[in-house]
Amino acid sequence: MAVFTQITHDELATWLTPLNLGTLVEFKGIASGIENSNFFVTLNDGRHHTTYVLTIFEVLTPEQLPFYLELMQHLAIKGIPVPRPYADAQGQLFRPLAGKPATLVSKLSGSDTATPTPAHCASVGRTLAQMHLAGRDLQRHQPNLRGLDWWQMMEDKVSAFLPDHIAELLRDEVAAQTAFAQTPIYKELPVGAGHCDLFVDNVLFTDPNSPSFIDFYFAGVDTWLFDLAVTVNDWCIDRSTGELLPDHLNAMITAYSTVVPLTDNDRSAWGMMLRAAALRFWISRLYDFYRTREAAMLTPKDPTHFERILKSRRSQFETI
Numbered sequence: 168m169a170v171f172t173q174i175t176h177d178e179l180a181t182w183l184t185p186l187n188l189g190t191l192v193e194f195k196g197i198a199s200g201i202e203n204s205n206f207f208v209t210l211n212d213g214r215h216h217t218t219y220v221l222t223i224f225e226v227l228t229p230e231q232l233p234f235y236l237e238l239m240q241h242l243a244i245k246g247i248p249v250p251r252p253y254a255d256a257q258g259q260l261f262r263p264l265a266g267k268p269a270t271l272v273s274k275l276s277g278s279d280t281a282t283p284t285p286a287h288c289a290s291v292g293r294t295l296a297q298m299h300l301a302g303r304d305l306q307r308h309q310p311n312l313r314g315l316d317w318w319q320m321m322e323d324k325v326s327a328f329l330p331d332h333i334a335e336l337l338r339d340e341v342a343a344q345t346a347f348a349q350t351p352i353y354k355e356l357p358v359g360a361g362h363c364d365l366f367v368d369n370v371l372f373t374d375p376n377s378p379s380f381i382d383f384y385f386a387g388v389d390t391w392l393f394d395l396a397v398t399v400n401d402w403c404i405d406r407s408t409g410e411l412l413p414d415h416l417n418a419m420i421t422a423y424s425t426v427v428p429l430t431d432n433d434r435s436a437w438g439m440m441l442r443a444a445a446l447r448f449w450i451s452r453l454y455d456f457y458r459t460r461e462a463a464m465l466t467p468k469d470p471t472h473f474e475r476i477l478k479s480r481r482s483q484f485e486t487i
């Protein structure tokens with residue numbers, strides 16, 4: 168279930184009026200997703216029925232939202248296949264609905280794939296690189312809020328729940344990433360707006376060559392290589408072992424580097440970035456696992472999947 172906030176037809180119709188997109192025909196909650204309340208909303212502009220996606224933000228604050236929504240708007244205007252948020256006459260991209268910030272964005276076609284192939288990986292890699300280039304002139308800046316500072320802050324909180332040898336792994340990796348962030352190799356990596364959560368369930372396809380990216384609500388300014396590593400760690404793996412699949416990996420890296428060439432420095436950093444990307448989601452899943460159990464709300468995602476991926480990447484790539 169992913170409708171945490173209930174709304175009425177009248178309440179929504181009133182909220183939609185300043186967008187001037189048409190009259191409300193119907194709306195229905197979207198079942199998947201764990202962060203926000205999402206609805207498909209159908210409007211009639213006098214000639215056509217068009218369906219949009221309404222998101223009510225359950226956790227994100229009005230201070231954090233402008234970056235995500237302006238990034239999506241910026242990318243959509245530049246032709247990157249992402250949802251376009253709609254503004255009212257004052258240019259506001261979100262306004263309160265049922266006491267929480269809410270936005271209306273375009274609905275993209277297609278569905279996610281349960282079985283990524285090298286062809287999917289190639290189109291995702293190419294589009295990710297195009298997205299990185301298109302984001303270079305975005306004016307607004309917000310760091311990846313799930314970056315190194317957050318890992319350091321979360322380490323003690325989640326360690327409390329872990330057996331000693333697993334807490335030791337966590338401590339060791341956070342320390343390795345802290346040291347790596349001080350190296351010239353890290354400091355030379357290209358930085359810009361990234362999706363930072365481009366998992367298989369956040370990409371919709373009408374065919375394997377036409378991906379659209381959704382769910383930008385963990386986006387942030389980080390190294391482009393970290394964004395690519397997050398993507399590789401979900402798209403180019405054997406899902407039971409977490410091991411990298413060479414054909415998927417080659418397809419994604421080759422397609423990405425056709426648009427944004429990878430440098431020798433990028434290659435030197437690659438192993439640590441794959442480890443960083445695994446660490447980021449291991450920590451967030453650990454946190455959600457214990458927090459969600461307390462709240463008894465949703466089935467949490469499996470943290471041991473990323474513990475396994477981190478161990479595998481650590482055995483493959485040494486600390487720099």
Ligand SMILES: Nc1ncnc2c1ncn2[C@@H]1O[C@H](COP(=O)(O)OP(=O)(O)OP(=O)(O)O)[C@@H](O)[C@H]1O
Nearest residue numbers: 197199200201202203205220250273274275381382
């Ligand atoms: N712009 C869109 N166009 C089409 N479908 C969308 C769009 N936005 C969301 N969806 C649908 O709604 C579902 C849930 O959206 P989303 O993944 O953003 O939820 P969430 O709770 O924010 O995310 P998550 O649990 O992945 O962090 C998606 O899997 C997709 O099916």
Ligand SMILES: N[C@@H](CCO)C(=O)O
Nearest residue numbers: 364366448451452468
């Ligand atoms: N992609 C994240 C969830 C947040 O979108 C995960 O699989 O842990």
